[in-house]
Amino acid sequence: MPVMDGLEATRQIRQYEKENAVKPALILALTGLTAEEDHEKARESGFDKFLEKPVRLKDLGVILDEWEARNATEEKEEK
Numbered sequence: 001m002p003v004m005d006g007l008e009a010t011r012q013i014r015q016y017e018k019e020n021a022v023k024p025a026l027i028l029a030l031t032g033l034t035a036e037e038d039h040e041k042a043r044e045s046g047f048d049k050f051l052e053k054p055v056r057l058k059d060l061g062v063i064l065d066e067w068e069a070r071n072a073t074e075e076k077e078e079k
Helices: 007-019 036-045 055-079
Strands: 028-031 050-054
Touching: 007 036, 007 055, 028 055, 050 055
Parallel strands: 028 050
Antiparallel strands: none
16 A cells, blocks of 8 residues: 555554544455464454465455354444
């Protein structure tokens, strides 16, 4: 990204969510970087999951299904 990298973008998104009481979005890191240091930086920035390329669509589907189910449960509990 020309203005900021994904780590900084994620930090700013998380800060915005916190300041505005917005429900956190699911943020996934999709990268070719495989070092544990890169994984740690992603976690510290606020990413929910770290997926290494090539990403299998089946794996991505599982993550999205889990996130959707968790949100549906939370919405029911809020009512």
